[in-house]
Amino acid sequence: MSQISPFSQTGKSVVMGILNTTPDSFSDGGQFVSVESALAQALKMQREGADIIDVGGESTRPGAKNVSTVDEIERVIPVIMAIRKQSDVLISIDTSKPEVMNEAVKAGANIINDVNALRAQGALDVCAQLAVPVCIMHMQGEPRTMQDKPVYDDVVDDIKQFFEQRIEACINAGIKRQNIILDPGFGFGKTLEHNLQLLKRLGEFQVFELPVLVGLSRKSMLGKILHDSAADNRLYASVAAAVLAAVNGASLFRVHDVKATVDALKVCDALNGM
Numbered sequence: 001m002s003q004i005s006p007f008s009q010t011g012k013s014v015v016m017g018i019l020n021t022t023p024d025s026f027s028d029g030g031q032f033v034s035v036e037s038a039l040a041q042a043l044k045m046q047r048e049g050a051d052i053i054d055v056g057g058e059s060t061r062p063g064a065k066n067v068s069t070v071d072e073i074e075r076v077i078p079v080i081m082a083i084r085k086q087s088d089v090l091i092s093i094d095t096s097k098p099e100v101m102n103e104a105v106k107a108g109a110n111i112i113n114d115v116n117a118l119r120a121q122g123a124l125d126v127c128a129q130l131a132v133p134v135c136i137m138h139m140q141g142e143p144r145t146m147q148d149k150p151v152y153d154d155v156v157d158d159i160k161q162f163f164e165q166r167i168e169a170c171i172n173a174g175i176k177r178q179n180i181i182l183d184p185g186f187g188f189g190k191t192l193e194h195n196l197q198l199l200k201r202l203g204e205f206q207v208f209e210l211p212v213l214v215g216l217s218r219k220s221m222l223g224k225i226l227h228d229s230a231a232d233n234r235l236y237a238s239v240a241a242a243v244l245a246a247v248n249g250a251s252l253f254r255v256h257d258v259k260a261t262v263d264a265l266k267v268c269d270a271l272n273g274m
Helices: 035-047 069-086 098-107 123-130 155-173 192-200 202-208 220-226 235-247 258-272
Strands: 014-020 052-056 090-094 111-114 134-137 180-183 252-255
Touching: 014 035, 014 258, 035 052, 035 069, 052 069, 069 090, 069 098, 090 098, 098 111, 098 123, 111 123, 123 155, 134 155, 155 180, 155 192, 155 202, 192 202, 192 220, 192 235, 220 235, 235 252, 235 258, 252 258
Parallel strands: 014 052, 014 252, 052 090, 090 111, 111 134, 134 180
Antiparallel strands: none
């Protein structure tokens, strides 16, 4: 697998379209469980401007059930193969399981996106061998219980310390530093106040001189601000959050609503390019 670097310092925001092949994801669970529907959605997002299609087979929403390795592979591999057969769009695999990472890259995935920051046994070694870009995300606790009263001394400083440790672990395992992407993990073990602090101080992660990915799309933090529990009603808030993240230094954006976000980020990119 050749090196893929869609997030080099080109000045262009990189949009990652979310493709959940799960029955229980918080926003679009059950919509793309067939290969045909998942492929159609992937190609639609590519037409709308997505640079990367992020394929996931296990929900990480609070309270979601664990998925076996076999079931996760059966959900994502046929979809990755179908996309790769029809398109050369970049594909990321959203997983924490080393076996799924390996099978996904063999099937045509280019990037590994891990909410567990490669902490599962064997994940670091597998990623070093695959030699593809990896996104490591911060999460306090684990998905089933992460929103049970999360506490930080200082949310940004604590996450920076976490990244320092995980970057060192990645490099020691043989992963090249230029292949590392950082995701502060909005909504993963964080209160609304924590999330707002993260968004306001996002620029502090530039100290690592690595690309920063944000996943703010349709998140419950936006629902709390809007006083609206329906995830589908968070489009405008999601776009606003993406723009604020771009202004504060994010370069990759994991989103459900590709066209609206791409259009908004083009304005940010034009301003940054002046």
